[in-house]
Amino acid sequence: MAHMTVSVEYGIHCLLWLVGNDGAPMSSRDLADLQGISPSFLAKIFPKLEKAGIVAASEGVRGGYRLAREPKDISFLDIVDAIEGRKPLFDCQEVRGRCAVFGDAAPRWATSGVCGVHAAMLKAEKAMRDSLAATSLADVATGFGKVAPAEFFGDVSEWIGERMSGRTTRTGKPPP
Amino acid sequence: MAHMTVSVEYGIHCLLWLVGNDGAPMSSRDLADLQGISPSFLAKIFPKLEKAGIVAASEGVRGGYRLAREPKDISFLDIVDAIEGRKPLFDCQEVRGRCAVFGDAAPRWATSGVCGVHAAMLKAEKAMRDSLAATSLADVATGFGKVAPAEFFGDVSEWIGERMSGRTTRTGKPPP
DNA sequence: CTAACTAGGATAAGATCGGTCTGCGTTTTA
DNA sequence: TAAAACGCAGACCGATCTTATCCTAGTTAG
Numbered sequence: 001m002a003h004m005t006v007s008v009e010y011g012i013h014c015l016l017w018l019v020g021n022d023g024a025p026m027s028s029r030d031l032a033d034l035q036g037i038s039p040s041f042l043a044k045i046f047p048k049l050e051k052a053g054i055v056a057a058s059e060g061v062r063g064g065y066r067l068a069r070e071p072k073d074i075s076f077l078d079i080v081d082a083i084e085g086r087k088p089l090f091d092c093q094e095v096r097g098r099c100a101v102f103g104d105a106a107p108r109w110a111t112s113g114v115c116g117v118h119a120a121m122l123k124a125e126k127a128m129r130d131s132l133a134a135t136s137l138a139d140v141a142t143g144f145g146k147v148a149p150a151e152f153f154g155d156v157s158e159w160i161g162e163r164m165s166g167r168t169t170r171t172g173k174p175p176p
Numbered sequence: 177m178a179h180m181t182v183s184v185e186y187g188i189h190c191l192l193w194l195v196g197n198d199g200a201p202m203s204s205r206d207l208a209d210l211q212g213i214s215p216s217f218l219a220k221i222f223p224k225l226e227k228a229g230i231v232a233a234s235e236g237v238r239g240g241y242r243l244a245r246e247p248k249d250i251s252f253l254d255i256v257d258a259i260e261g262r263k264p265l266f267d268c269q270e271v272r273g274r275c276a277v278f279g280d281a282a283p284r285w286a287t288s289g290v291c292g293v294h295a296a297m298l299k300a301e302k303a304m305r306d307s308l309a310a311t312s313l314a315d316v317a318t319g320f321g322k323v324a325p326a327e328f329f330g331d332v333s334e335w336i337g338e339r340m341s342g343r344t345t346r347t348g349k350p351p352p
Numbered sequence: 353c354t355a356a357c358t359a360g361g362a363t364a365a366g367a368t369c370g371g372t373c374t375g376c377g378t379t380t381t382a
Numbered sequence: 383t384a385a386a387a388c389g390c391a392g393a394c395c396g397a398t399c400t401t402a403t404c405c406t407a408g409t410t411a412g
């Protein structure tokens with residue numbers, strides 16, 4: 001029917017990590033490596049989220065991204081629109097006005113208002129958008145928190161810690 | 177967000193003409209010329225509608241397409257699926273299982289069931305599909321019938337008639 | 353100063369989309 | 383009986399989108 005890009009999927013999963021990170025910024029590279037995503041690709045997604053006011057960036061050495069709002073105030077619709085750029089589901093070509101019997105100019109009764117076909121698509125689009133707007137980051141994050149064992153969050157903190165220390169103590173690339 | 181192809185738009189507008197044609201077959205070429213659509217392109221859309229059981233084809237010289245079911249039993253969802261081929265809105269890459277701290281094998285708690293992100297998208301997709309399923313060809317056709325003046329349908333019949341007679345009496349191409 | 357960050361542009365492979373053209377089989381009709 | 387009008391299938395083409403990768407420039411902590 002239509003396709004939602006993987007950029008959206010990557011973006012949402014990253015934001016979910018930021019929910020659990022409690023205000024501390026995470027770099028796009030760390031988020032990518034943590035999830036097995038292409039770092040350079042992810043680096044192109046975050047600026048879009050920042051422009052939309054979903055995350056806040058801090059530049060410089062220990063910089064990264066953090067959520068700009070509370071998770072419950074970030075809907076899936078916000079994210080999708082930020083990343084994919086609010087394109088309409090259907091863009092009407094105004095076929096109704098092209099009827100051959102009209103000749104050059106279509107009469108007003110044929111072209112006024114919204115095309116019936118278009119209207120049906122707008123309704124469907126609205127239904128989808130309403131559903132996305134009703135789902136927040138917080139909703140999905142708490143669902144995840146329920147299935148993940150407490151141990152897991154410790155492991156993740158450790159993984160992040162290793163990265164950090166590896167960078168500050170060794171002053172170089174990690175061993176191959 | 178996502179995009180519905182113009183093939184769907186063309187297809188639906190053609191089907192609406194078939195609603196008004198009351199069982200008599202119309203050729204894809206006539207439907208294209210009547211609406212200012214590329215005939216060769218439209219010719220690629222109709223076989224899909226036929227395979228889906230939405231229209232019935234009659235081959236040969238005075239052949240064409242007619243609706244295979246009643247307009248009220250043809251939903252927009254049927255048409256979209258027939259033409260675009262029921263692709264999912266979102267195809268989950270299972271990012272949740274790729275977490276670096278899992279190492280090679282992700283634990284079962286992380287990969288069982290439907291991913292929370294995926295679930296949200298499925299819900300949105302269902303909302304859209306439900307909306308499309310709730311709209312039938314008949315709904316839109318009657319809406320059109322209300323705004324079109326009676327005169328119009330006469331003009332269209334005449335236009336079709338001219339095409340037919342032009343083809344049968346002159347045994348050749350129409351004058352340039 | 354340097355390494356770790358973000359921001360943004362250039363580029364490229366692959367897929368999809370809108371559209372054209374050709375060739376083939378079927379059916380009516382002159 | 384042959385031409386013309388039809389449907390069907392596939393090859394092709396250019397434009398655009400998607401998913402990357404790489405490179406440069408600017409910013410900041412240690």
